[in-house]
Amino acid sequence: MKKTLLFTSLMCAGLSMSALAAAPALMPYPAKLSQQQGYFSLPATLGFSVSQMGDARLALLKQQLQQSLNTQLVDNNQAASLQIHVKQSANADYPALGDDESYSLKINSQGIRIDAATELGALRAAQTLRQLAFEHQGKLPFVSIQDSPRFPWRGLMIDSARHFMPLDAIYRQLDGMASAKLNVFHWHLTDDQGWRLESKTYPKLQELASDGLYYTQDDIRKVVDYARQLGIRVVPEFDVPGHASAIATAYPELISLPGPYQLERHWGVFEPLLDPSNPKVYTFIDAMVGEIASLFPDPYxxxxxxxxxxxxxxxxxxxxxxxxxxxxxxHHELHTHFNAKVQKILARHGKKMMGWDEIFHPDLPKDIMIQSWQGLDSLAQTAMAGYQGLLSTGFYIDQPQKTAYHYRNEPIPANDFVAPKISNDTQWQQWQFEMPRLKGSAVKGEFVIFTQADGSRQGYIQVNKQQTRMLKDIETLGSLTRFWLDTWMGPMQFEVSLNSTKSLDGRILIGNSPYSVRGKQLGSGQGNNNAPQVVKPTHFEPQSADNILGGEATIWSEIITGENLDLRIWPRLYAIAERFWSAKTLTDKDEMYRRLAVMHEYGTKVGLAYADQQQAGFASLVSKGADLSPLYTLAEIVEQAQYYTRHHIKFQADAYHHGERLDRFVDFLPAESLALVALDRTISQVKPTDNTALSKVDETLSTWQQQLPAMRELVNTNSELLPLAPVVTDIEQTLQLSRQLVANCRNSAINQAEGETLRNQLWQLAEVRQEMVIGLAHSTERLLERCSN
Known part of the structure; x- marks a missing residue:
């Protein structure tokens, strides 16, 4: 059984109900859209005319539209009800950075008309038309759309090096990218764990360092050509001088210390580095760049x-x-020296250098591109120094994160710092904290909270010596103080007791995953006397914003394979694509989730395989013909542990390597449960003794509870699921607590003592187990807060 979900309970807080009902569920949302009364009904046969479009793109576009409109398109220039007008002559060549992708789309009683300056604009308009056709099934609303992207570089990076991604998976992602108006496919092809690119001049790379899993040059040409037809550029990544274990395995003479070397089977950062003192290294790079340039026409x-x-x-x-x-x-100067030599090699082959933050140096030419994994501080520095840059921090979708977190992630630094207000009556506390991680060094920092006489609060934090950030939503929950901010790890929510001057107690949630925290008070007081000085972050110069060209979502593949790639990427990539394409002011997460629920259904119609992958994964865990419904219910209640918690658990268990199984239940979970998103939206409307929203909450809980016997039976009778038995027991307890809380809330508000007891139980139930978190425990805690005095 394949299960699909529509979450009609998601509402848009920023629009009236009538406006909400009328707003098309498009993603990315257009720059300007007006809707009129009426619909154009799609006939079985539709006259079709296109001007100025190359044959290959036209054939692909016609195929897509016929499928989406569910009609036969017949070439008819005289009486066409679907007209596509491209102003420029057919440009079937390779798309370029900064190409005009704007378009207009009008639907009225006469039919459908698309106008675009270029073929790319027409392709983007067609994707909007396909989404409208999916939502409205057989009839199209009368609309007038004027649209263009906010950023010219809107990408997805796929790592084919750590786990090889089959070609059919790559083609599917290109189709999905086109449906989301993304325009750059960044292909990570070399790393410590594999060399995935056929080389004619250095054949031992694929012979000794690929396990036989690599793309032939013909494969690559076909992928690049297909992407070109979709209006997508393909940028290859060839890692130097580090991440070089695959090169070391094939050609150890190029490495700084003698081998022997072998292909890495573990994940992490390893020692082999190309030898900058060896002339053969530059001969190698020159030859490889020459081969890559012959396959990938992109200038980067x-x-x-x-x-x-x-x-x-x-x-x-x-x-x-x-x-x-x-x-x-x-070694920093050596690295810059090496990069300068590599940049000159690239330039001889007509290529521009692109790299991660570490390549940035003012000695390099201004035409290089910096992709930031280190965050907005690093990106801002790059842009203000006159270099073009992209943001990837916050768009790491190999991490299971809430779509809302990615959606808040703005590539242009905001300059939203507000200096603290300190009067004679202002109370302040300054704290030091440390959050141990399961892998790597602890996260450390300091925060300070100012409380005014009227009870209002401001807070500021420095994490790992980064620039000062403002704390969000400082509030008191019984004995706890809660606040949060977005970080490179995900949303970081502190729930701590500040009542003791000696120690800090509580927890930090990174996404849905709880981490312990320890710390101490550095000082407290009133007024300006000895008040801590809050260091204002560096002001981002607005004129440098033009140097930030957009961003890329990244999907690293340590614990991802071709069998669950779609499930990890989609549908949340639609929301990230909206952040790159649509207006900066489009930030309402509830409205985003309303449309994302529709896109969850739509993605399967454009060929994405996340529903099939989940179904196949679940079916592989049970006896043939077993009812999968209980597993789908389980997948609504639990989520993968977010951030890199799963990676770090595997590292602690010595399972952070290529041989680790990636076919357990947790591997077939989506990044987040949209069912929990819908439940949380309903919970946000709950008031004590008000039965309306409480009844909706209880209806969902009751439905899940009814599935428990079947869930328990399925888990207990299938050996692959047996490790989940304790999780099911805890889910049962969570559901009991949740429904009891609903019953109590119907009668009266929950007092503080009852709330503390219940909160402690829910914290225990929200601990990470089997690399998962019972997301319902977090939802129930939100319900507790809505029902408390």
Missing amino acids: LHIGGDEINPKQWQQSESVAAYMTEHKLAD
Whole structure:
């Protein structure tokens, strides 16, 4: 059984009900849309005319529209009810950064008309038309749309190096990208765990460092051509000088220390580095860039350049001598020197250098592109120095995160810092905190909270010595103080007791995953006397915003395979695509989720396989012919542990490697439960003793509770599911607490003592288990707050 979900309970707080009912569920949402009364009914046969479009693109476009409109398109220039007018002559060549993608789409009683300056604009308009046709089934609302993208670079990076991604999976993602108006496919092809690009000049790369899983040059040409037809550029990534274990396996003579080397089977950052003192390294790079340039027409070539472990350079006598000869003080200067030489090689082949934050240096030409995984501070520095940049921090979709978190992630720094107000009556507390992680160093920082005489509060925080950020929604919950901010890890929510001057108690939620926190008070007081100085963050110069060209979502594949790739990416990539395409002011998360629920259905119609992947994954865990409904219910109640919690759990268990199984129940969960999103929306409307919203909440809880016997039976009778038995027991307890809370809330508000007891129980039920979190426990805690005094 394939289960699909529509969440009609999601409402848009920013629009009236009549406006909401009329707003098309488009994503990305157009820049300007007006809707009139009436519909154009789609006939079985529709006259079709197109001007100025190349044959290959026209054939693909016609196929897509016939499928989406469910009608036969017949070429008829004289009496066409679907007209597409492209102003420029057919440009079937490769798309370029900054091409005009604007379009207008008008639907009225005479039919459908698309006008665009270029073929790319017509392609983007067709995607809007397809979405309208899906939502309205057989008839199209009368609309007038004027649309163009906010950013020219709107990308998705897929890592085919750690786990090889089959070609059919790549083609599917290109179709999905086109449906979301994304226009750059960044293809990560080399890393420590594999070389996935056929080389004619250095064949041992694929022979010894690919496990036989690589793309032939013919494969790549076909992918690039198909992407071109969709109006998508393809940017390859060839990692140098680090992430080089695959190169070391095939050609150890290019590495800074002698081997032998072998392909890495674990995940992480490893030691092999190309030897900058060896002329053969530059011969190798020159040959590889030449081959890559013959396959990928895009002007940009991504060199990686990140996560350099300098150990080999520091131990190499030849590298030390080379640094002395060239007066290079440390490995940072050596890295910049190496990048400058690589940039010149790229330039000889007509390529522009692109890389991660670490390649940034003012000695490099201004035409390089910096992709930021280190965050807005780094991106702002790049842009203000005159370099073009992209944001990827906050769009790491290999992390299971709430779509709302990605949707809040704005590529242009906001300059939204508000200085603290300190009067004679202002109370302040300053705290130091430390949050241990399961892998890597602890997250550390300081925060300060100012409380005014009227009870209003402001707060500021520095995390890992980054720039000061403002705390959001500081509130008191019984004995706890809660506040949050978005970080590179995801939304970081503090729920801590500040009543003791000696220690900090409570927890920090990174997404849905609880982490312990420890700390101490650094000081407290009233007024300006000894009040902590809040360091204002660097002001982002608005004139530098033009240097930020957009962003890329990234899907690293340590715990992702072709069997669940679609499930990890979609449908939330539609919301990220909206952040890149649509107006900055489009921020209402409830309205976003309303439309995302429709896109969840739509994505399967354009060929994305996330529903099929989940169904196949669930079916593989049970006996043939078993009813999968209980597993779908389970998947509504639990979620993957968010951030990189799953990765870190595997690391602690010595299972963070290529041989780890990725076919358990948790591997076939989506990034978030849209059923819980819908429940939380209803909970936000709950008031004590008001039965309307409470009844809706209880109806959902009751439906889930009725599935418990079947869920327990399925888990207990299938060995692959048996480890989930304790989770099901905890779900049963969570549902009991939730329904009891609903019953109590119908009668009266919950007092503080009852609330504290219930909160402690829910915190225990929300602990990570089997790499999952019972998301319902978090929802029930929200219900507790709505029902409390």
